[in-house]
Amino acid sequence: MSENGQWDASSDNRNGKIFSVPKWLERYIDLWYQRLDLNEWRVKYHLGLDPTSYAAVIVKPQLNEARVSFRVDIKDTPGSRRDVIHELIHVKHGRVDEVVHKVIIEQLPESQRDMANRAYAAAYEPFVHGVADNFFELEVDLDKAREQLKKAAPKRKVKK
Numbered sequence: 001m002s003e004n005g006q007w008d009a010s011s012d013n014r015n016g017k018i019f020s021v022p023k024w025l026e027r028y029i030d031l032w033y034q035r036l037d038l039n040e041w042r043v044k045y046h047l048g049l050d051p052t053s054y055a056a057v058i059v060k061p062q063l064n065e066a067r068v069s070f071r072v073d074i075k076d077t078p079g080s081r082r083d084v085i086h087e088l089i090h091v092k093h094g095r096v097d098e099v100v101h102k103v104i105i106e107q108l109p110e111s112q113r114d115m116a117n118r119a120y121a122a123a124y125e126p127f128v129h130g131v132a133d134n135f136f137e138l139e140v141d142l143d144k145a146r147e148q149l150k151k152a153a154p155k156r157k158v159k160k
C-alpha cells in the first residue's frame with residue numbers, strides 16, 4: 001500500500017458479497033502505480049462481477065481520480081499482470097484523453113462524436129496494449145537478469 005494515501009482498495013459488495021482484493025494484485029498495482037509515477041492520481045480499485053470484462057478503468061482527470069475494476073475471478077497470471085499495467089497506462093494517459101475529448105471531440109457536431117470516439121479508441125487502444133506488453137516483457141527480462149546475477153554472484157569466503 002502506498003504511504004501517500006493517494007489510492008485505496010475497495011471491494012464490491014453487490015448481492016451482499018464482499019470480494020476482497022488479492023494481496024498479489026494490491027502489490028502489483030502499487031508497483032506499477034509507483035513505476036508510472038501516478039502520484040497525482042487517486043486510483044481506486046475493486047473486484048466486480050461483470051463477466052464481459054477482465055479489467056476496465058474509468059478515468060476522471062478533473063478529479064485526479066480513476067477507478068479500476070477487475071473481474072472477481074482474477075488470478076495471478078501474465079495476462080492479468082498485463083491488464084494491470086494496461087489499465088494504469090490509461091490513467092497516465094488521462095490528461096491526453098481529456099484534451100482530445102474537450103478540444104476536439106466535444107467540438108464536433110453531435111452526429112460525428114460517436115465516430116470520432118471510435119476512431120480515437122481504435123488508435124490509442126493498440127498503443128496502450130503495445131506499451132503494456134512492452135513494459136511487461138521488460139519486467140520479465142529484468143526479473144530473469146536479477147535471478148542470473150544472484151546465481152552468478154561469487155559466494156563470499158568467510159575469513160577466520
Ligand SMILES: [Zn+2]
Nearest residue numbers: 086090125128
Ligand atoms: Zn484499454
